Amino acid sequence: MKREPILDCDVLVLGSGAGGLAAAVTAAARGLRVIVAEKEAVFGGTTAWSGGWMWIPRNPLATRAGIREDIDAPRTYLKHELGAHYDADKVDALLERGPEMVAFFERHTAVRFIDGNRIPDFHTTPGAGAGGRSVCAMPFDGRELGPLIDKLREPLSVTTIKGMALASGQDLAHFYRATRSLKSALYASRRLAAFAWHKLRYGRSMHLVNGNALVARLLKSAADRGVDLRTHAKAIGLMRDAERVTGARVEIDGIVHEIRAARGVVLACGGFPHDPARRAQTFAYTPSGREHWSAAPLCNTGDGIRLGETVGAHFDQTLDAPAAWAPVSLVPQAGAAAIAFPHLIERAKPGVIAVTRAGRRFVNEASSYHDFISALLDTTPAGDEVCAWLICDHRFQRRYGLGFSKPRPFPVGPYLRSGYLKRGATLEALAHACGIDARALADTVAAYNPYAKQGADPAFHKGSTPYNRVQGDAAHRPNPCLAPIEAGPFYAVKLLPGSLGTFAGLATDRDARVLDRSGAAIAGLYAVGNDAASMMGGCYPSGGITLGPAMTFGYLAALSLADAAPDAARAGVDSSSRTMQ
Template sequence: MNTANERRCDVLVIGSGASGLAAAVTAAHQGLDVLVAEKTDQLGGTSAWSGGWLWIPRNPLARAEGIEDSEQAVETYLRAELDVDALDERQRAFLHHGPEMVDFFQRHTQVQFQSGSRMPDMHESPGAIHGGRSLCALPYDGRQLGPWLHALRPPLDLISLGGMGIAAGADLTHFLNASHSPRSALYVAGRLLRHWRDRLLHGRGLHLLNGNALVARLLRSAIDLGVSLETGAAATRLLQDGQRIAGAELMQDGSCLKVLARQGVVLACGGFPHDRPRIARLFGHEHLSAAPDTNTGDGLRLGEAVGAKAVEDLSSPAAWAPVSRVPRGDGRFSGFPHLMERAKPGFIAVTRNGRRFTNEADSYHDFMNALFRATPAGEEPVAWLLCDHRAQRRYGIGWARPFPFQTGRYVRNGYLKKAASLTELARLCGIDGEGLQATVAAFNAHAERGTDPDFQRGASAYNQAQGEPLHGPTPSLGALAKGPFYAVKLVPGSLGTFAGLRTDASARALDDRGEVIPGLYVVGNDMASVMGGRYPSGGITLGPGMTFGYLAGLELARRAITPAGSEGQTRRSSPCAAP
C-alpha cells in the first residue's frame, strides 16, 4: 500500500536517460510495475542532448536493406579495436542481444529506428564495414507526448538553433548548403518557420530529432505501459533487506520518500562527468563535460555504498571530446563539443608550437587522445582550431555560427579570435607564428592535391563521411586560403564517462569478489564500459546502454516469475502511482 512517505513497486529505475528508460519499458512490457525517479525537473539526461546514434551490428534494419555483415566480421573488428584475443561475456551478450533489442522495441513500442546505412565504422581495422552497423530513432512529433512534452529535456542550446535539432545526413546538408542552393534555402526556411511557430504556440519545437526523438519515443512507450515518472526525485541511498537491494530513499520537494522495489533497483544516473573528486583522481587534467551538470556520479556512489565495485583501469576513463569554453554570463563556462566541423575543408588544429598533431577528421575520442600524447608532461592539454573565412561562413566554428550569423559578438566576448593574417592570429592565440605559417603553407599545398602525407586525413571512409561531399578532390581536405582567419581554443572534455560499476552479462551489479549483489542492476554510463574504455564506432554508448537496459528488464521479469525462495515469489500490486 502506498502512503505519503512510502511507495511500493516491482522495479525502481534511478535515472531517465535512454538506458534507464529501456530497462523501464522492457520490465513494464513484461508485466512489472515500474517507477522511474529522475533527480532533475527534466527527463532524458545526456541521451536527450545526444546525436541519438546506436551501434548495433547486424541489426534488423541493416538486414532488411540487404547489408551483408557476419558475426565473424563483427568479432574480428571488435577484437582488433579492443586489443583482445577473445571477447568477454558482456561483449558477446551485447553482440548477440543487440539485434534482438532493436526488434523488440520496433515490434512492441513507439520506438522506431532508421538505418545508418552510410555511417561507416570509425577505423579501418580488420572486420570494419562502411555502413549498416548504426541506427538512430526516427523523427517524432512532440505533441504525442501530451503534457509530458515539457518535462522532456530540450536539445542542448549551445549546438541547436534556437532549440531546434538538426539531424545528420540530408537535414544537416540542407542547412550547410542554404546559402548556395535555392532548394536547400527553401527547405531551411520551412524548417525554421515551423520551429518558431511551434515555439510560439507550444513553448518549444515539436519536430523532435536525434536523441530528443529517441527519449521522446521511450517516454511515450513508458507512459503507455503505465510506468510512473517522478521528476525532482534524487536518490540518496539504497535500501537493503539482508544482502538484497530492496529499494531506495529519494528526496523530493524537501521530503524523504521511501520506495520499496520488490524485484530490484536499476542504476541509470549517467556516470560521473561532473563528479569533481572522482574526475580529479582519474583524469589528471582539467575537464569540461558537454553532459548535463547534474550528472554528478550519484549512481556510482549509491552502488559503492552497498558493495558494488567500480572498474577504473580502462583504456580511457571517459569518452573524450574536444570542447571550447563558452561563457555563460555567471562567471562559469559551458563546453561546446566540436564533433563536426573539424573534418570539413578549411580547418586545421595546432598546439602552441603552431604544428598539427593529428588527423582532424578522426573521431573526437581519437583527436583528444592524440592531443594528450602531444602535450609535454606538466602542461595542460590545449589546442587551437583554425579556419579561414570561407570555412567559417559555411560551417561555423564551434559556438560561432555560420552565415547569416555575424562573428562580432563571439569576438567581443573573447570566445573567437579573428585576424586578417595568420601572423596576427598566432599572436592573439599565443601560438608560435613561424610554426603556424610553415604548417599552413605545407598543409595548403598538399590539400590542393587532396593528400595529407603527415596524418592521412581523408583516407578513411569515416573521414570522408565527416567531410563535405561537394568538395574535391578529397571531401575533408581544403586549404586555409582566404582571410580573415579565425580560431577557438580547445580544451579537454567528454561526452560521458566510461569508468563505472562492474556488472555481469545480465547487467547485475558485482561486488569486489565478482559475486552478484541481489536486486541491483546497472546500465548506461553507470556501468563500466563494455568497450573497455575504447571507442570503435559512433553509438557505442547508447547501443550497449539500451541493450543492457533491455537485458536488465528481462532479467527482472524472469526473477519475478521464477520461484527462488522468498526473493523469487511472484508478487503483483497496482502500478506505482502518486499517493
C-alpha cells in the same frame, strides 16, 4: 524530514536516460510495476543532448535493406579494437541480443528507428564495417507526449539554432548548403518557419530529433505502459536485507520516501562527468579534477556509482580511457558560467587544421572526437595546459562555421566581441592573438597548403578513411576533408579536453547485474548506461557505442528482473536464454 508512506513496485529505475528508460519500458511490457525516479525537473539525462545513434550490428533495419553480415565480422572488429579489454560475454550479449532489442522496441513500443546504413565504423582494422551497424530514433512530434513534453530535457542550447536542433545527415547538410542551393534554401526556410510557429505556440520545437527524439519516444512508451514517472526524485540511499537490495530511500519534492522494489533496482544516473573528486581519481591529466569540461548535463555527478559502492559494488577503472573524450570550446554566457560546445562535425571539413601552442599539427583532424583528444593528451608535455586551436580562413568560417560560430548568413561579430573567436588579418596576427608560435604556425600552413590543393595529407592522412570522408564535404573535390587555408582574415577557436560522458563505472555482467570485488553479482542491483563500466573497455571503435549498449543492457536487465521472481532474485537469474518478442 517528514516520511511518507512506503511506495511499492517491482522495479525501481534511478535515472532517465536511454538505458534506464529502456529497462523501465521492457519491464513494464513484461507486466511489472515500475517507478522511474529522476532527480532533475526533466527527463532524458545525457541522451537528450546526444546525437542519439546506437551501434547495433546486424540490426533489423540493415537486414531489411539487404545488408547481411556474419556475427564474426563485428566480433573480429571488436577483438582488434578492444585488445586486452575484450570481454567475450558482454560482446556476445550485445551482438546477439542487440538486434532483438531493436525488434522488440519496433514491435511493442512507440520507438521507431532510422538506419545508419551508410555510416562507417571509426577505424579500418579487420572486421570494420562500411555501414549497416547503427540506428537512430526517427524524428518525433513532441505534441504526442501531451503534458509530458514539459518534462523532456531540451537539446543542448549551444548545439542548436536558437533552440532548433538539426539531425545529422541531410537535415544538417541542407542548412550548410542553404546559401548555395535553392532546394536547400527552401528546405531550411520551411524548417525555420515551422520552428518559429512551434516557439510561438508551444514555447519550444515540437520537431524532435537525435537523442531528444529517442528520449521522447521512450517516455511515450513508458507512459503508455503505465510506468510511474517521477521528477525531483533523488535517491539518497539503497535499502537491502541480508540477501539482496530491496529498494531505495528517495527524496521526492523534499520528502523522503522508502520505495520497495520486489525485483530490484536499476542504477542509471549518468556516470560521473561532473564529479571533480572522481575525475581526479580517474583522469590522469586532471590533478584537481577541475581541468576538464564535459558536455554532459551538470546533474551527472556520480550518484549511482556512490550508491552502488555503499552495498559493495566494484568501481572498475581499469580501462583504456576513463571517459568518452571530445574536444570542446567554452561559449561565454552573460551572467552565467560558460557552456562547453562539443566539436563533433566541422573538424573534418576541408580547410581547417588543429595546432598546439607550438604551432604544429598533431592529429588527423577528421578522426573521431575521442581519438582527437587522445592524441592531444599524448602530445601535451606533462604540466602544460592541455589545449589546441582550430585554425581556418574566412571562406571556411562563412561556409561551415567554426564551433559555436555559425556560417553565413549569421554574422560573425557577436562571436568576436564575446571573445569566443579570435581573428587576425594575417596568420601572424592570429597567432599573436592566440598565444601560438607565429613562425611555426606560418610554416605549418605553408607546408599543408600545397598538398591540400592536391587532396593529399602525407603528414596525418586527413580524408583517408571512410569515416573521415563521410564527415567531410561530399561536394568538395578531390578530397572532401582537405582545402588550403589561404585568404584572410583568419579565425581560431580554442579547444579544451572534454567528454561526452564517462567510461569508468560499476562492474557488471552480461545481464547488467552489478558485481562486487570478488566478481559475484549483488542480488537485486543492476547498472546500465554510464553508471556501468563501458563494455568497450574505454575504447571507442564507432559512433553509438554508448547508447547501443545502454539500450541493449537496459533491455537485458529488465528481462533478468522479469524472469527473477522475488525469491529467485535473491540468487540471481541469467536471462541469456530468454527473449521478448
